[in-house]
Amino acid sequence: xxxxxxxxDYFKEETQIMKKIIAILLAxxxxxxLLAGCGETTTKPxxxxxxxxxxxxxxxxxxxxxxxxxxxxxxxxxxxxYKVEIEYAEDDPAKQVMxxxxxxxxxxxxxxxxxxxxxxxxxxxxxxxxxxxxxIAEDRLITDTEAVDFYVTFDLVKMGELQGQYIAxxxxxxxxxxxxxxxxxxxxxxxxxxxxxxxxAMGILQQYLDNGQLVVQSGQQxxxxxxxxxxxxxxxxxxMDNILSGFYxxxxxxxxxxxxDCLTMGxxxxxxxxxxxxxxxxxxxxxxQDAELAAIHYIKEGKQSMTAFLDAQKLSDILIPVAxxxxxxxxxxxxxxxxxxxxxxxxxxxxxxxxxxxxxNYLAEVxxxxxxxxxx
Numbered sequence: 001x002x003x004x005x006x007x008x009d010y011f012k013e014e015t016q017i018m019k020k021i022i023a024i025l026l027a028x029x030x031x032x033x034l035l036a037g038c039g040e041t042t043t044k045p046x047x048x049x050x051x052x053x054x055x056x057x058x059x060x061x062x063x064x065x066x067x068x069x070x071x072x073x074x075x076x077x078x079x080x081x082y083k084v085e086i087e088y089a090e091d092d093p094a095k096q097v098m099x100x101x102x103x104x105x106x107x108x109x110x111x112x113x114x115x116x117x118x119x120x121x122x123x124x125x126x127x128x129x130x131x132x133x134x135x136i137a138e139d140r141l142i143t144d145t146e147a148v149d150f151y152v153t154f155d156l157v158k159m160g161e162l163q164g165q166y167i168a169x170x171x172x173x174x175x176x177x178x179x180x181x182x183x184x185x186x187x188x189x190x191x192x193x194x195x196x197x198x199x200x201a202m203g204i205l206q207q208y209l210d211n212g213q214l215v216v217q218s219g220q221q222x223x224x225x226x227x228x229x230x231x232x233x234x235x236x237x238x239x240m241d242n243i244l245s246g247f248y249x250x251x252x253x254x255x256x257x258x259x260x261d262c263l264t265m266g267x268x269x270x271x272x273x274x275x276x277x278x279x280x281x282x283x284x285x286x287x288x289q290d291a292e293l294a295a296i297h298y299i300k301e302g303k304q305s306m307t308a309f310l311d312a313q314k315l316s317d318i319l320i321p322v323a324x325x326x327x328x329x330x331x332x333x334x335x336x337x338x339x340x341x342x343x344x345x346x347x348x349x350x351x352x353x354x355x356x357x358x359x360x361n362y363l364a365e366v367x368x369x370x371x372x373x374x375x376x
Contacts, residue, residue: 049081055103055111056086065290072312076320093120100124110134118143134326141192143340151347152319154310159352160200163287167255170285178213180254184226187259197259198223217247236266244274255285261292268303308352318348
């Protein structure tokens with residue numbers, strides 16, 4: 001038995017020791033909380049109902065479209081009664097595979113995946129399927145596997161049609177105007193969406209290439225000739241430099257069909273370096289997609305002509321009901337299909353919105369950007 005002493009200094013010493021112990025315990029508790037927060041982000045349902053958890057896997061935060069979509073889907077799933085795990089892969093396929101495997105370990109009921117590389121997730125998705133987890137591919141189709149339950153995306157062919165029709169309208173091709181010079185910058189060959197964008201645009205423009213109203217001075221017209229690997233901005237810049245120096249010394253470039261804003265970020269600086277932007281040498285009509293903030297500034301400045309906006313609200317309005325129907329074992333009606341090299345994946349689509357100098361402030365109205373970001 002411990003013997004207690006009555007000296008006041010002894011009690012003072014014990015009190016100080018107890019305070020130190022309590023402080024250490026509190027610090028340990030706080031550290032555990034911080035460490036727990038260093039992994040995947042967990043968000044609780046906004047309602048009292050708890051239907052389990054879903055995982056959202058986005059490719060990167062570097063493009064605003066993915067952070068906005070991630071936030072919107074998180075909120076929508078919470079409002080529907082689900083906990084949410086969300087991860088961003090920093091455009092690293094291997095990291096995304098690890099994130100999928102972590103979601104499996106956490107026991108999510110369903111995953112929504114925007115693939116960094118649609119062909120690199122086969123094994124990970126098959127592990128998810130074996131664990132009884134539903135997989136929805138969003139925006140980018142996951143290929144070469146049966147382990148994809150559904151695909152939700154904007155209309156991929158219509159995206160290309162929107163870009164091609166814009167060029168046709170601005171040049172007055174339907175009225176017989178021309179000839180005009182056109183160059184083409186397509187998306188990465190490892191992205192199954194990119195060929196569909198190209199096909200959609202060519203469905204509009206091919207007739208004008210065939211009859212000579214449009215001329216590709218570089219001769220680089222096929223998808224393989226025009227694809228920019230990894231959607232790389234610098235590669236687009238270098239290719240445009242080569243085209244301008246090699247084929248446009250004494251010619252004016254009238255239009256550039258560019259699949260996405262990440263490529264226009266390379267195309268437009270190349271055009272500027274070559275002297276575009278003057279009254280004698282105006283910028284060509286230039287397309288894009290994703291409504292990147294830099295692209296919106298280019299549109300304001302008259303350097304880029306249009307971009308296409310993918311509304312996260314429209315996405316969530318389609319995706320959340322699909323997710324619930326899958327998890328409830330219900331039939332999903334009014335679907336189309338996309339072949340992923342193994343199966344025809346059932347899908348639902350929504351339409352992209354054309355953004356140009358006449359309506360770019362719409363992006364502030366729907367909260368995609370603040371007015372200060374656009375106009376500040």
